[in-house]
Amino acid sequence: xxxxxxxxxxxxxxxxxxxxxxxxxxxxxxxxxxxxxxxxxxxxxxxxxxxxxxxxxxxxxxxxxxxxxxxxxxxxxxxxxxxxxxxxxxxxxxxxxxxxxxxxxxxxxxxxxxxxxxxxxxxxxxxxxx
Numbered sequence: 314x315x316x317x318x319x320x321x322x323x324x325x326x327x328x329x330x331x332x333x334x335x336x337x338x339x340x341x342x343x344x345x346x347x348x349x350x351x352x353x354x355x356x357x358x359x360x361x362x363x364x365x366x367x368x369x370x371x372x373x374x375x376x377x378x379x380x381x382x383x384x385x386x387x388x389x390x391x392x393x394x395x396x397x398x399x400x401x402x403x404x405x406x407x408x409x410x411x412x413x414x415x416x417x418x419x420x421x422x423x424x425x426x427x428x429x430x431x432x433x434x435x436x437x438x439x440x441x442x443x
Contacts, residue, residue, distance in 0.1 A: 314426075317425075318369075318422075318423050322418050330421060332354065333360045341385070392421075
């Protein structure tokens with residue numbers, strides 16, 4: 314069962330957040346959380362929270378549907394960062410001028426889904442994916 318989580322208006326630039334999201338796209342949920350836990354980028358914390366939220370949403374959906382839930386079978390099937398609104402600020406510069414400072418925000422979206430049955434069977438029997 315597929316589940317999604319979004320974090321909107323996160324005060325990190327989309328370019329920096331995309332670097333972190335690219336690390337976890339396609340990984341198993343547990344592996345993604347481990348990578349984000351130790352990633353040195355500041356954007357890894359909000360991305361980790363969104364991944365955890367998506368896993369929790371999947372657990373709730375499975376409970377409501379009466380299905381069995383195993384976190385180890387979940388994969389980050391989609392993860393992307395959209396640009397949020399930009400806060401525009403001004404800083405004084407030399408000779409009475411003003412320079413604009415853009416404080417960018419991000420909308421982080423993560424979708425987790427169970428591993429497809431064929432891929433799960435291939436990995437469990439051979440020990441690696443083909």
